[in-house]
Amino acid sequence: MASAESVTYGALKALAGGRVYPDVAPASPVKPYIVYQSVGGTDETTFDGADTLQNSRMQVSVWSISRSEAASIIKQVRAALTAEPVQGVPIGAPVSVYEDDTKLYGSQQDFSIWYQE
Template sequence: MIDLKPEIRQALLNNAALVSLLGGSKVWPEVAPDTVVEPYITFFEITNFDDLYLDDSAATSEIHFQIDIWAKGNTATIAKEVDKTMKSIGFARTSAADLYENDTKTYHKAMRFKTYRMIEGVLA
């Protein structure tokens, strides 16, 4: 199984325009700290499964992630930077939805991406 969480977090943090829009390095896997102020990003793996088989062994994994943008205002500019970053590391966007969290009065943009990655050592 391939773990892409460190790669995704680092790619998002390496995007200087995105970090500037967030007001700092506010990107976390799964859950942000309680003390964080919007805007910020959380992300999580949705699925990660064997895809292409060669000689009865999995050669690739299909991996899906969701990136969530949390903000008190419009999320469009941040979403464009997230999309650009994810595409730069080999992901394709499969969906995006504008949501609103009534309890916290927070805008929430949910973006889903997928990629295929070779499993190390399979074709060596």
């Protein structure tokens, strides 16, 4: 039985040196790293009940010590999540962020991911 998280992790686990985490990174992680989190999606429940085909809006954030590295890795994320077998659909373009507290550069993008439950 698949989940949006397992599908996402399976596609991203080789990126950022394997530093790919659900929801939040551990304390003091090695950089760069990727964090992914389900932030909604499309509910396919009908009068007949829930469908086994489910959807998740997966937000992926890349964190790095440089803007260029964050931008490069989010491109790799996009390639991994839009390719077979995931075939995710980007929801908007990547958003660049800077975290003043940690002095890290980030790049975030959302993807619509369908999976069989």
